[in-house]
Amino acid sequence: MKTQVGIIGGGPSGLLLSQILHLKGIQSVVLEQKSRDYVLGRIRAGVLEQGLADMLRSAGVGDRMDREGHLHGGFDIAHEGQRMRIDLSGLTGGKSVMVYGQTEVTLDLYNARDEMGGIVVDNAQNVMPHNLKAGTPYVTYEKEGVSHRLECDFIAGCDGFHGVSRQSIPETVRQEYEKVYPFGWLGVLSETPPVSDELIYNHSDRGFALCSMRNKSLSRYYVQCDIDEDVENWSDDRFWEELKSRLPTETAAQLITGPSIEKSIAPLRSFVSEPLRYGRLFLAGDAGHIVPPTGAKGLNLAASDIYYLSEAFIQYYTEQNETRLNEYSQTALKRIWKAMRFSWWMTTLLHRFPENSDFDARIQKAELDYLFNSEVARKALAENYVGLPY
Numbered sequence: 001m002k003t004q005v006g007i008i009g010g011g012p013s014g015l016l017l018s019q020i021l022h023l024k025g026i027q028s029v030v031l032e033q034k035s036r037d038y039v040l041g042r043i044r045a046g047v048l049e050q051g052l053a054d055m056l057r058s059a060g061v062g063d064r065m066d067r068e069g070h071l072h073g074g075f076d077i078a079h080e081g082q083r084m085r086i087d088l089s090g091l092t093g094g095k096s097v098m099v100y101g102q103t104e105v106t107l108d109l110y111n112a113r114d115e116m117g118g119i120v121v122d123n124a125q126n127v128m129p130h131n132l133k134a135g136t137p138y139v140t141y142e143k144e145g146v147s148h149r150l151e152c153d154f155i156a157g158c159d160g161f162h163g164v165s166r167q168s169i170p171e172t173v174r175q176e177y178e179k180v181y182p183f184g185w186l187g188v189l190s191e192t193p194p195v196s197d198e199l200i201y202n203h204s205d206r207g208f209a210l211c212s213m214r215n216k217s218l219s220r221y222y223v224q225c226d227i228d229e230d231v232e233n234w235s236d237d238r239f240w241e242e243l244k245s246r247l248p249t250e251t252a253a254q255l256i257t258g259p260s261i262e263k264s265i266a267p268l269r270s271f272v273s274e275p276l277r278y279g280r281l282f283l284a285g286d287a288g289h290i291v292p293p294t295g296a297k298g299l300n301l302a303a304s305d306i307y308y309l310s311e312a313f314i315q316y317y318t319e320q321n322e323t324r325l326n327e328y329s330q331t332a333l334k335r336i337w338k339a340m341r342f343s344w345w346m347t348t349l350l351h352r353f354p355e356n357s358d359f360d361a362r363i364q365k366a367e368l369d370y371l372f373n374s375e376v377a378r379k380a381l382a383e384n385y386v387g388l389p390y
């Protein structure tokens with residue numbers, strides 16, 4: 001098989017890239033190692049920046065998001081029993097975020113690819129990129145025991161943190177930057193009404209907690225947990241008790257609990273691999289970087305990579321001009337590092353760090369007090385949360 005852009009990974013990055021390229025008449029094939037049901041069963045991010053929402057609309061996949069998603073003009077931070085609203089719209093000149101699950105974004109993208117006759121090969125095993133420096137790259141894979149070879153002009157590595165693309169860049173070329181946090185997030189999805197109309201990020205002596213949602217009858221909650229915690233040790237009752245203990249008393253009293261329909265633990269990590277290009281291979285999304293989820297930036301950062309990468313491919317194929325391809329890594333990394341900084345800062349602000357000294361704890365408290373009392377501080381938070389410009 002032959003195509004123009006071979007895309008490894010059928011998560012949001014790979015599917016969005018394929019969809020945007022298709023609309024510009026550029027061919028691509030997506031190779032995904034898991035089944036479609038598996039990919040669509042993963043519960044992940046829930047907050048879309050305006051930039052991502054606009055990209056989905058212009059890629060023709062924004063209709064259901066606009067019907068079923070919810071625009072949020074603010075969120076709360078709770079600390080020492082007090083809740084304070086971060087007025088995103090007021091502080092950013094009218095910007096907001098869209099609450100719409102990553103699972104739904106992925107489903108909309110799969111449906112659009114199917115309707116347009118896009119090729120997405122699922123259950124592709126042993127996917128391997130080759131000949132990255134030679135100008136004639138190709139990808140080999142197996143499907144149902146049969147070996148295949150996909151020839152292409154370029155390969156987009158959109159296969160997430162554990163994928164094969166980043167590993168195909170020689171170690172001597174790769175520079176990796178990493179910070180692993182000493183805790184994880186235990187997340188629960190439940191068919192209960194959200195405790196509040198907007199998200200609440202909670203700092204408490206027992207650790208961080210987040211109250212989020214998918215819609216009026218579907219809630220998503222997270223509590224900070226030990227890094228080696230086993231999800232089996234968390235009954236629903238234990239989860240709800242722990243969550244309540246971390247919320248302001250009045251908020252806890254309003255919480256409606258119910259059986260969980262999904263429960264999982266995610267580790268927290270900051271990670272960047274540089275450069276994002278090696279010959280004819282380009283990394284995008286989690287394949288090249290990971291942020292801790294506190295700033296809701298993972299999916300949004302994947303989208304800004306795809307914005308830069310799709311523009312670069314479009315310039316190459318319509319103008320025979322490689323300038324943007326040559327600049328891709330540098331351009332994307334500038335925005336990535338700003339989101340790294342913000343996600344690290346919000347994580348540091350709101351979590352309980354087991355190794356923290358009394359001094360560190362006082363600094364954290366001062367930082368929260370500053371935020372509660374300074375509009376300038378809240379403005380900086382809001383500007384980053386709604387998303388820096390592309």
Ligand code: FAD
Binds near residue numbers: 160285
């Ligand atoms: P992925 O979504 O990881 O997609 C990569 C795809 O490539 C997958 O479908 C995978 O099966 C496939 N693949 C992997 N290896 C291969 C291979 N060798 N061959 C072919 N295909 C392959 N972000 C937030 O903002 N908020 C959150 O609450 C949040 N929670 C998260 C929870 C978890 C457990 C994880 C892992 C991530 C979470 N994120 C969150 C981050 C966000 O979901 C990611 O940033 C986003 O999914 C990135 O999209 P992607 O397409 O780049 O990568």
Ligand code: DHB
Binds near residue numbers: 044046047199212
């Ligand atoms: C959600 C996840 C996040 O990491 C976040 O910062 C906000 C919301 C969510 O899953 O709803």
